[in-house]
Amino acid sequence: MATQITQGELPRIEAQQALQKGAYRTAIALYQSLIALEPHIQQHYWYLGLGQLLQGQPEAARTTWQGLLATAPPDQRGDWETALIQILQQEAQRRSQGQDYAGAWLLWEQIQDLHPPLESPTDATILTQQLQTLRDTDQLAIVTGVSPLLGQVLCQLASEPRPQVNPELLHQSLQRLLTDALLCPTTLKFAAACLPYITSPQPWVNRLLIAARQSSLAWGTSDLAVQLAGFCNQLQPDDPATLQSLSEFYYRGGRFAESMATTRELISLATHTPEKTLFSLSVAPLYAHV
Known part of the structure; x- marks a missing residue:
């Protein structure tokens, strides 16, 4: 015998379906309507915040969650937080099983903050x-x-x-x-x-630069590439390979002034180090406009 869906359950089902299908704007609107109708149901707030987070509105999500948690009786706040965390964990696991690892980690980051x-x-x-x-x-x-x-x-x-x-x-x-x-x-x-624990930096620099290049070329995340290359520059200041990569990552991210400044630094190092003169002669014409 088929289970009959009541009129009151239908909006909740529609909101859940919208969330699972990635229609986050629709899900947000539906959960806001549910809160207006049933302000005493905690789950509506947890799922509203989840929709806001997945829509790219983390501050709104935290405001939604913390606004309700602030109303919890002191002896129940832990239980309320646990209920929210369980919802986030379930969604993180669902996304990881679908190999949406970035989405899963976004949720785990929120769990750690909570x-x-x-x-x-x-x-x-x-x-x-x-x-x-x-x-x-x-x-x-x-x-x-x-x-x-x-x-x-x-x-x-x-x-x-x-x-x-x-x-x-x-x-x-x-x-x-x-x-x-x-x-x-x-x-x-x-x-x-x-970084503070590294005493032999070269293997670390090599691996971080590989990851930075993968981030920039394969994933198009130049800001992450810049940060990883920046770690390399902290480990080995004035390293030509690092500076060359860093200049490239700046350029790919549209940070042209920083790219040119890094290139100037690179050329200056090359011209002041005899064994790098050949590098200077080869790279200088490419950046004659800098």
Whole structure:
């Protein structure tokens, strides 16, 4: 016997369908209407914020969520946050199963903001185990399950005094993230957190430049490429290969003044270093207008 849908349930079903189909503007309008009709139903607010987030309105989403959470009785706020997090987790898992890893990580970022990892005393053994888990986890699990773990690792790496870290394990963990989660914002945070621990920069520079070039050429995300190349420049200042790449990424991102300034710096270095004179002669005519 077919289940009969009541008139009151129909708007909720339509809103859910719009959200799942990616019709976020429609979903937002439907959930706003539902809130007007049923302001006491928490889920309407959680899903409204979800639609706003996926529509590219993260501030509106946080305002929606925090506005309702602010009304929670003190002894119930934790339960309300848990209900919201469960909805975000379900959507993150649905997206990761559909290989929408960027969308899944967007949701995990919000989960971390709502429920950041608790800082714990730094323990080198625990940190090593966490990095090993990160290094050895498959791609799907990186997106669906490692994000909270990665938040804990970031807290550990940022702690003072700095914990003892196996640099090779740290490098392998970053390699895994650059390979399987390059476009995820937390990957950039992890790369930045690694910088103070690097004593032999060349392997790191090589891997970061590969990721930066992939970001720029394959994904068209020049801003990410600039940030990754900027990390390389921090590790090896005045390195010609890094500066050349950085100039290119600036140019691809439409940041022409910064591209020209980096090129001037590159040519200046080449002309003041005898072994790079040949490079200067070859590149100077290309940038004669700079």
